[in-house]
Amino acid sequence: MSKKVGIICIGDELINGYTIDNNSNFIASKIRKFDNLDISNIFVVGDDLVSISDNLDYLMGKNINYIFITGGLGPTHDDLTKKVLCEYFNCELKICEKHYQKLYDKYPSKKKNHIKSQSEILEISQPIPNDIGTALSMHFMFKGITFFILPGVPLEVNKAMVNYILPDYIEPFYKMNNSxxxxxxxxxxxxxxxxxxxxxxxxxxxxxxxxxxxxxxxxxxxxxxxxxxxxxxxxxxxxxxxxxxxxxxxxxxDDDKLNHIIGEILLKERKTLAVAESCTGGYLSKVITDVPGSSSYFKGGIVSYSNDMKVKILGIKSDVINEYGAVSKEVAVLMSENIRKKCNSDYGISTTGIAGPTGGSRNKPVGRVYISISTKKNTICKEFTFSDQRKINRNITIYISLFLLKKSIEIKK
Missing domain, CATH: 3.30.70.2860 (Alpha-Beta Plaits)
Known part of the structure; x- marks a missing residue:
């Protein structure tokens, strides 16, 4: 029989639209991978005593088996989660001495009251380590329901889930869902x-x-x-x-990332990469270097946003730009070839296009993009026309560039 899981994410910044709720998405994405665990409800509530209590009442009345609560564990006046839970479960707070000493050693200049508040958990709970933050997570059982109380910082939630909650409390009891x-x-x-x-x-x-x-x-x-x-x-x-x-x-x-896959392939093949960007404005380099260890295969990149940069830095003749335009197959090809040669890399990628919302013409509308991949043996260039939305055009260009690189590597093999 399936067990039900409920999630409550707490924070005024969430309900006011200042911050996106990434925590419920991450928790749900991990839980759904197990047989007999179903996400029943997800609630986003403000830093309000009544709202938090009302949502707890609702979940506990729906035969929920696991409840995850994120946010509101900080040291400021509006961090109410521990106060609400103490009242709700009729308990006091206790200090986790091990966590207190860890924070005291790491932050000797911080006020003791601050360190104390970050080391307090419900007296009915057990601590869950926080490897990268200060607010201590916790878990406990109440009336047959397992509770996990986590900070609101997404990276801290992610680490707690992956390093402790899943391996200690979920994986030993549930099989991975193969369906x-x-x-x-x-x-x-x-x-x-x-x-x-x-x-x-x-x-x-x-x-x-x-x-x-x-x-x-x-x-x-x-x-x-x-x-x-x-x-x-x-x-x-x-x-x-x-x-x-x-x-x-x-x-x-599933959770594979294209930039990570590219990195693994380049490392395995012992190949290197360089990029010349125009319409993506450095975003391609950013996505490539988001991968830890990317310095082993990424030589570097140039953002040749202006024609002047294309001429002076990439060595493209101004006659070519004047004849074909900066957004053209001819210029894209030279960009990828020249950046590869300049950086002495195995692969070169270039992007040039009209991201929008202005700058288009009848022959070259907004969304027109050229992506070129260069190797020592050959160069390919693809023309695309995406949308009239700048953000969409730039994002799609990044991932199409990486996908074309992957195909080029596979063909070469």
């Missing part, structure tokens, strides 16, 4: 994917649900068993049929 799989694709539109897969989707519609989830990085295809009795082999059979139809567009599964 849900997300296939990650890039370089193809949602409608084209559906056209390629519609026959097998129709054939298997009573057994497996297929959902298409488009985004900046591509289209996710989520496969979900509709019947718990479907065997792993049957699910794998359907997965293989899907992969056969769209194999060249797949770059990963």
């Amino acid at each position: 849900v799989l997300t296939i990650l694709t890039s370089g193809i539109y949602e409608s084209s994917l559906y056209n390629r897969l519609k026959d097998i989707i129709e054939e298997w519609r009573d057994k497996i649900k297929v959902a298409f989830l488009p985004g900046y990085s591509g289209v996710k295809i989520r496969l979900t068993s509709l019947d718990s009795n479907i065997s792993k082999d049957t699910f794998t059979q359907f997965k293989n049929l899907v992969e056969y139809k769209i194999k060249k567009y797949i770059y990963g599964y």
Whole structure:
């Protein structure tokens, strides 16, 4: 029988729209991977005693088995979570001496009252270490319900979930769910994917649900068993049929990240990369270097946003720019080739385009982008026309660039 999970995220900044609630998304994404654990409710509430208590009442009245609460553990006057919980569960606070000493040693200049407040947990609870922050997490059981109380900082929530809650309290008791799989694709539109897969989707519609989830990085295809009795082999059979139809567009599964995959490939092949960016304004370099250890394969990049930079730094002749325009296949090719040569790298990527919302023309509308990939043996360049939205155009350009690089590496192999 499935166990129910409820999540309460606390903070005025969440309900006022100043901060996006990433915590419930992360917690839910981890919990859904286990059999017999279902997310029942997610609530976002302000720093308000009554609202927090009301949501606890609701969840406890719905036979919830696990309740996650994030936020409100800080030392300021509006951090009310521990106060509310003490009143709700009729208990006091206690100091976790180990955490107190850790903070005191690390922050000797901080006031003792501050360190004390960050080391206090409910007397009915046990501490969950906070490896990167100061507010101590905790867990306890009450009337058969398991509670996890976490800080509001997303990175601290992520670390607590991955390092402690999942391995200590979830994984020993629940099996991983093999009836849900997300296939990650890039370089193809949602409608084209559906056209390629519609026959097998129709054939298997009573057994497996297929959902298409488009985004900046591509289209996710989520496969979900509709019947718990479907065997792993049957699910794998359907997965293989899907992969056969769209194999060249797949770059990963579930939580895979394209920039991490590219990094792993470059490290394995002992290859290096350099980039010349125009319309993406350094964002491609940022995404590449988001990966720890990227210095092992990323030589560097140049943001040649102006024509002057393209001429003086990348060595593109002004005659070429004048004849074809900065947003052109000819310029994109020279950008990728010249940055590769300048940095002595194995691969060069270039991006040039009209991000918008202005700057377009009849022949080159807003959203027109050229992406070029250069190697020592050959250079390719692809033309795209995306949207009239600047942010969307820049984001899509990043991930298409990485996907084209991946395909170039695979072809070369």
